[in-house]
Amino acid sequence: MQFMLLFSRQGxxxxxKWYVPLCDKEKxxxxxxxxxxxxxxxxxxxxxxxxxxxxxxxxxxxxLYFCCAIENQDNELITLEIIHRYVxxxxxxxxxxxxxxxxFNFEKAYFILDEFxxxxxxxxxxxxxVLKAIEQADLLQxxxxxxxxxxxx
Amino acid sequence: xxxxxxxxxxxxxxxPLQEMIRAIRSARTQCEERGVIQRECAAIRAQFxxxxxxxxxxxxxxxxxxxxxxxxxxxGQMECVRxxxxxxxxxxRVGYLGAMMLLDEKQDASxxxxxxxxxxxxxxxxxxxxxxxxTLACMGSAxxxxxxxxxxxxxxxxxxxxxxKKAALCxxxxxxxxxxxxxxxxxxARSLLSxxxxxxxxxxxxxxxxxxxxxxxxxxxxxxxxxxLVQIMKGLVISGYSPEHDVAGISDPFLQxxxxxxxxxxxxxxxTASDAMNDLLxxxxxxxxxxxxxxxxxxxxxxxxxxxxKSESGLRVxxxxxxxxxxxxxDRNIRYIAMTSLQxxxxxxxxxxxxxxxTIVDCLKDQDASVKRRALDLSLALVSASNxxxxxxxxxxxLSSCPPELRxxxxxxxxxxxxxxxxxxxWHIDTIxxxxxxxxxxxxxxxxxxxxxxxxxxxxxxxxxxHKLYRALLSDISQQSLVQVACWCIGEYGDLLLRGDCxxxxxxxxxxxxxxxxxxxxxxxxxxxxATRGFALTATMKLSTRITDNVDRxxxxxxxxxSCIDLELQQRAVEYNALFKKYDHMRAAVLERMPVIERNxxxxxxxxxxxxxxxxxxxSKVKTEVSLPLPQAADQTCDLLDLxxxxxxxxxxxxxxxxxxxxxxxxxxxxxxxDLLDLxxxxEPTPPPTAVTVYEKDGVTLTIVCxxxxxxxxxxxxxxxxxxxxxxSSFTLQAAVPKSVQLHMKAPSGDSLPAGGAxxxxxxxxLNNPNKxxxxxRIRVSYSCRGSTVQETVQVDSFPGL
Numbered sequence: 001m002q003f004m005l006l007f008s009r010q011g012x013x014x015x016x017k018w019y020v021p022l023c024d025k026e027k028x029x030x031x032x033x034x035x036x037x038x039x040x041x042x043x044x045x046x047x048x049x050x051x052x053x054x055x056x057x058x059x060x061x062x063x064l065y066f067c068c069a070i071e072n073q074d075n076e077l078i079t080l081e082i083i084h085r086y087v088x089x090x091x092x093x094x095x096x097x098x099x100x101x102x103x104f105n106f107e108k109a110y111f112i113l114d115e116f117x118x119x120x121x122x123x124x125x126x127x128x129x130v131l132k133a134i135e136q137a138d139l140l141q142x143x144x145x146x147x148x149x150x151x152x153x
Numbered sequence: 154x155x156x157x158x159x160x161x162x163x164x165x166x167x168x169p170l171q172e173m174i175r176a177i178r179s180a181r182t183q184c185e186e187r188g189v190i191q192r193e194c195a196a197i198r199a200q201f202x203x204x205x206x207x208x209x210x211x212x213x214x215x216x217x218x219x220x221x222x223x224x225x226x227x228x229g230q231m232e233c234v235r236x237x238x239x240x241x242x243x244x245x246r247v248g249y250l251g252a253m254m255l256l257d258e259k260q261d262a263s264x265x266x267x268x269x270x271x272x273x274x275x276x277x278x279x280x281x282x283x284x285x286x287x288t289l290a291c292m293g294s295a296x297x298x299x300x301x302x303x304x305x306x307x308x309x310x311x312x313x314x315x316x317x318k319k320a321a322l323c324x325x326x327x328x329x330x331x332x333x334x335x336x337x338x339x340x341x342a343r344s345l346l347s348x349x350x351x352x353x354x355x356x357x358x359x360x361x362x363x364x365x366x367x368x369x370x371x372x373x374x375x376x377x378x379x380x381x382l383v384q385i386m387k388g389l390v391i392s393g394y395s396p397e398h399d400v401a402g403i404s405d406p407f408l409q410x411x412x413x414x415x416x417x418x419x420x421x422x423x424x425t426a427s428d429a430m431n432d433l434l435x436x437x438x439x440x441x442x443x444x445x446x447x448x449x450x451x452x453x454x455x456x457x458x459x460x461x462x463k464s465e466s467g468l469r470v471x472x473x474x475x476x477x478x479x480x481x482x483x484d485r486n487i488r489y490i491a492m493t494s495l496q497x498x499x500x501x502x503x504x505x506x507x508x509x510x511x512t513i514v515d516c517l518k519d520q521d522a523s524v525k526r527r528a529l530d531l532s533l534a535l536v537s538a539s540n541x542x543x544x545x546x547x548x549x550x551x552l553s554s555c556p557p558e559l560r561x562x563x564x565x566x567x568x569x570x571x572x573x574x575x576x577x578x579x580w581h582i583d584t585i586x587x588x589x590x591x592x593x594x595x596x597x598x599x600x601x602x603x604x605x606x607x608x609x610x611x612x613x614x615x616x617x618x619x620h621k622l623y624r625a626l627l628s629d630i631s632q633q634s635l636v637q638v639a640c641w642c643i644g645e646y647g648d649l650l651l652r653g654d655c656x657x658x659x660x661x662x663x664x665x666x667x668x669x670x671x672x673x674x675x676x677x678x679x680x681x682x683x684a685t686r687g688f689a690l691t692a693t694m695k696l697s698t699r700i701t702d703n704v705d706r707x708x709x710x711x712x713x714x715x716s717c718i719d720l721e722l723q724q725r726a727v728e729y730n731a732l733f734k735k736y737d738h739m740r741a742a743v744l745e746r747m748p749v750i751e752r753n754x755x756x757x758x759x760x761x762x763x764x765x766x767x768x769x770x771x772x773s774k775v776k777t778e779v780s781l782p783l784p785q786a787a788d789q790t791c792d793l794l795d796l797x798x799x800x801x802x803x804x805x806x807x808x809x810x811x812x813x814x815x816x817x818x819x820x821x822x823x824x825x826x827x828d829l830l831d832l833x834x835x836x837e838p839t840p841p842p843t844a845v846t847v848y849e850k851d852g853v854t855l856t857i858v859c860x861x862x863x864x865x866x867x868x869x870x871x872x873x874x875x876x877x878x879x880x881x882s883s884f885t886l887q888a889a890v891p892k893s894v895q896l897h898m899k900a901p902s903g904d905s906l907p908a909g910g911a912x913x914x915x916x917x918x919x920l921n922n923p924n925k926x927x928x929x930x931r932i933r934v935s936y937s938c939r940g941s942t943v944q945e946t947v948q949v950d951s952f953p954g955l
Binding site: 013014015016018019021022023028042044045046047048049050073075076077078080081082085103104105106107110111114115118119121122123124125126127128129133136137140141142 | 170171174175178214217218221222223241242243246247250257258259278280283286287290291292294315318319322323325326351352355356359397398400405406407408410414446447449450453454457485486487489490520521522523524
């Protein structure tokens with residue numbers, strides 16, 4: 001996978017994970033163009049499109065588009081499964097996840113993604129193991145008592 | 154705010170971050186938002202400068218959020234470096250995240266974290282190690298990779314599964330950045346295959362795939378692992394339900410897909426490896442549940458593998474059938490995938506794909522443009538002589554309603570298909586006209602001369618063609634290519650138009666004024682390009698010898714344009730005027746009917762591949778579109794049959810007109826009318842060449858006509874004729890000449906000679922005799938008649954006309 005973008009129907013970027021080295025300007029350009037292309041597509045259309053020299057796989061979950069750019073040898077259908085798995089992980093972690101969760105806890109969304117994919121490839125194929133790892137890592141977070149409003153387990 | 158029930162996850166939300174996010178979101182205008190952001194950034198900057206206050210991770214997180222909104226955040230780069238070096242996990246975590254977001258390998262600051270990463274790779278806490286591995290795999294530069302590769306290799310060998318799986322993928326990134334380091338990881342990768350942990354296995358397979366793709370030595374070495382891979386795969390496919398890895402009944406589809414992909418690479422071009430995986434692939438193909446996407450994902454990868462390795466034919470058929478089932482799937486994604494795959498094999502397994510033509514053609518009507526594009530590509534590849542009529546109907550229908558980005562491809566594809574498989578000339582002309590009317594603006598430039606040549610060559614349809622074109626012109630003059638061809642035809646065959654006795658179209662009374670009106674409309678219309686107006690003007694001029702009453706009108710049109718602002722038109726008009734005045738005695742000769750234009754070779758030669766590559770002429774190969782039938786068993790006794798000498802032929806360089814495929818007999822450019830006046834210089838009557846019969850048996854005759862082209866080159870036209878009362882089929886000619894003579898046989902016009910001389914077969918042979926040896930030619934004639942094959946060889950010693 002070269003990159004993954006999460007964005008809303010209004011074109012607001014909610015998460016961007018880049019696995020290829022590009023400068024900020026390039027990233028912005030790609031993001032802008034790709035968002036436009038995907039948002040212009042009608043609901044019943046194919047989840048795959050050819051864009052520049054890449055294959056783009058996207059799927060909409062409620063108000064969020066999950067969009068991945070993969071290489072020619074990559075399997076589009078399994079990429080859809082990867083997207084789905086990520087959504088499931090978010091859902092399990094946040095408990096019935098919605099866009100607001102990802103906005104207000106964007107760093108968590110990244111942490112979860114980084115426990116699932118590494119360098120653009122899936123690192124753990126068991127849902128349970130990914131969630132367990134996140135859980136354990138969260139426990140290491142040093143709490144700030146002033147900002148406590150939930151108990152730490 | 155958000156209230157979630159925290160059951161087992163220890164999620165401590167970053168409240169400072171959330172407060173800021175709320176503040177930003179409540180801004181009502183872009184300007185207000187900018188204001189909030191500026192304030193926040195100022196605060197963050199201030200915080201960065203302060204000593205450690207325990208809130209650093211929150212600050213950096215805020216900055217990262219601001220960065221995601223698109224605002225500059227480079228002043229946070231050094232903070233990331235500092236945070237990564239912190240001993241607090243929360244700070245490291247956000248620091249590394251920041252590094253991945255703000256520092257790419259192009260930034261100098263990225264090098265500063267190399268040391269931290271190195272330290273963290275050996276940290277006692279695996280979650281810290283994990284952060285380092287993740288960051289290195291995400292944005293590690295080549296230099297960093299070189300530095301840290303030994304560390305990664307160590308982790309690959311001696312750590313727990315959690316770390317091993319990450320180290321494997323980190324190694325993948327390193328190999329992508331620094332190819333030579335692949336060697337380093339190969340041994341470790343091999344041993345990882347014996348692990349049980351799925352994450353580790355997955356990482357190992359991805360790593361091995363990367364190594365094999367990069368180096369052929371690795372590929373050779375890892376081929377030995379095929380039996381192990383097959384075992385692992387079998388375990389996944391046959392094993393019982395494993396809740397941890399199950400997705401809709403498929404056990405670890407992610408791992409299965411990667412295994413299949415690796416097997417594909419290992420089995421490619423290798424019989425032994427392919428054999429070893431044959432059974433497994435058959436098993437996966439038959440047993441995988443295809444009701445959900447996940448099953449189809451595995452089947453898809455299986456099909457790709459089967460089609461790419463040296464699989465048994467039975468397995469191949471199974472694979473193509475799976476694709477066929479995919480084509481009928483309700484899910485549009487699956488149909489799209491199927492067509493992409495079929496496109497890859499339409500060359501090699503053409504017949505298998507043909508079986509699904511109906512479904513593919515239906516996909517032309519799909520709503521989705523990507524699906525349409527795939528369907529178009531495939532449909533064009535599937536056109537053949539037997540299905541041309543029905544396919545063309547569908548393609549023309551598609552053309553009339555297809556999305557604009559596909560029109561050019563569709564139009565040109567249709568032309569090529571029509572060129573190759575036209576069942577009749579009339580059909581061919583009709584098809585081209587249809588395309589020009591529907592999509593004239595999207596066709597290639599050489600369509601106009603191509604069509605003109607086609608029309609001139611089809612003398613029996615001149616009347617029909619000019620009528621159709623005239624009608625088309627009356628209804629619409631916006632499509633330039635169509636208008637150009639129409640003008641040319643009207644100019645050329647205007648007399649036939651006026652005579653109005655064409656059988657094949659509805660009767661239409663056309664008088665001279667009507668025709669001139671039509672041409673004048675084109676001349677005056679703002680829609681007409683300069684080239685088009687040139688066509689119209691020349692056509693008008695040509696009509697002066699084909700009509701009787703209105704020559705004065707033509708004279709006046711021509712003289713008006715003598716002062717036209719457009720230089721091209723003005724020049725033409727002045728010249729035509731001169732033709733009227735000073736050279737009136739030559740006018741009839743100059744403007745007479747065009748001779749049949751010699752075809753250089755099939756229209757494909759223009760360098761435009763139609764999906765199949767046009768092979769270069771190499772010493773031992775021949776251009777694919779020119780059929781050069783070489784006899785398989787050379788006759789040893791006869792040294793004239795040194796057919797490989799024909800391999801020294803040079804591609805026929807078209808005279809005068811660069812890459813244009815048209816060669817006028819008098820060697821001028823054919824943009825109609827432009828160089829008409831050049832004919833004034835070269836016009837000398839040549840006697841019609843005599844045809845000599847060289848072969849005659851049972852009513853089947855072969856005649857040759859020779860024409861000298863230059864000092865050493867000549868064309869020999871072989872014509873086969875059948876005056877007997879039984880049909881002749883598979884009529885082929887082979888020719889051999891002495892060693893130093895160069896021979897180039899063009900494609901024959903066909904291979905069947907129906908009884909009673911209804912049609913003949915012509916084939917043009919180009920000879921070049923630079924050494925001026927005594928020219929002889931052996932011709933082998935073979936054909937089938939009344940069920941039996943006839944083969945005869947004749948020798949031609951004298952070539953009339955030389």
